[in-house]
Amino acid sequence: MNTSVIYALAAAALFGASTPLAKLLGTEIPPVLLAGLLYLGSGIGLVLLRFIRDRGWKKSGLSVREWPWLGGAIVFGGILGPVALMLGLTLTSGATASLMLNLEPVLTAVLAWVVFKENADRRIVVGMLAIIAGGIVLSWPSGQASSVEQSWGGPLAVAFACLCWAVDNNLTRKVSASDALFIAGTKGLFAGLVNCAIGLTLGASIPPLAALSPTLLIGFLGYGVSLVLFVLALRGLGAARTGAYFSTAPFLGAAISIVLLDESVSMLFWVAAAFMMFGVWLHLTEQHEHMHEHQPLQHTHRHIHDEHHQHEHAEEVAPGSAHSHAHLHYPVRHNHPHFPDIHHRHRH
Incomplete structure (x- = not known):
């Protein structure tokens, strides 16, 4: 299996695990502040990890041309996306929002193929659609609908959040050759500080240390390490394929919930698993070869x-x-x- 594929699936597993792990904490933290703390945990952890790895502070290595791409990724993915999602959740049901979130890989792929001219053949398109179908089945509402009043505003806000993250994925792809720890750490710090500031402004308060510490740790693993692996996958697979593999996160999160929280398994879970496994198989067995320059x-x-x-070095x-x-x-x-x-x- 290609190493980049392993990075993408591992990123999805860590991100998918963040939700059931946060649920295990059993604490009620307002959504905006929770998002901020998870991002902040990723940023602080990755910056410290990079400092230890390099035995001190080291320049980013980003060229002047690359900074606007990273800045755009931070604004769209770390600030606009989470805020739009939280706004959408106040105007629509959680079930509707879960279904709408399946737009992210679609929009990521469309931008990658149409705007950034990334290659896509029929096998990759069908595989991506199968994975997305699995996500839709997995998040399909069951039981009584939420009492949240339905309007166009909520779904549009969630769709805009998906568009923001799709833009983020494609912009991050432009700098994926650079230091993944720096990219992910910088995004985490900025997103964490902004979302925490918004959460505190809305009246939330910092949770006690007993809840704060594990929240930051979950953010470091589920958002930070996951994002580092996502960047490494972008480096080797491109935005559309990485986005498709990452779309397995809800399924992996559900599987982890079954193990950790002893939740029951429905027939929809196995239908979703079949769709996703078929899509991943199509991607894993892709063969793309031609004369290129x-x-x-x-x-x-x-x-x-x-x-x-093939280049020379001053030292051997x-x-x-x-x-x-x-x-x-x-x-x-x-x-x-x-x-x-x-x-x-x-x-x-």
Whole structure:
């Protein structure tokens, strides 16, 4: 299995686990403040982890051209998206919101294919639709409808949140070659501070330490580490495919709930599992190969010397050893299986 696929599925599992783990806390934290604390936990944890890894503060490595992409991702994904979702939840039922959230992978893929010209063949489209169908089945309302008054405002707000996260996914893809810890940590800090400020302004109060500490820890794992893995997956798979794999998060979260919370399994769960497994299988068995040409490209990321990295060093580098530095890719034309990763973003 491709390493990037493992990153994407692991990111989905961690994010999916955050909901049942937060439920295990048994504390009532207002939604906006809870979102802020989860993001804040991810940001603080990843910044500290990066500080320990680099034995001090290290520059981001982002070029001047990349900062606007990261800034846009933070605004859309960390600020506008969560606020729009919380607003939508006050105007519509949770069941309706759950169904609407399945728009995110669709919008992510549409933007990736139409705006950013990412490759998509029939197999990938069908696989994505199967995964989304599984998400819809899993979140389909059962029992009596919520008493929340239904209007167009709520679903539109949730749809706008999905659009914001779709934009975020595609903008983050533009900087995915850079340090994943820095990208995810920066997004977490900004999103956490803004959402916590909004929550406190709305009248919420910081929970006691007994609830605050595990909330921050869940945020670090379910939002922080998950986002790092998501960025690494974007680097190797592109936005549409990563978004499709990440759409398995509700299913994985439900599976974790069954184990941790001893919740019962309905027939809808197994129908959703069948759809998602079929979609993931279609993606895993994808074969995309053709003659393609690489244009000159300069960037920085961790790599080994392979067919795409043929450059010299001032000091000798052991064969097969991974290292990171700014390097230049020279034009080359060849044929081999590939994904729309950071080295294969060519037109078809």
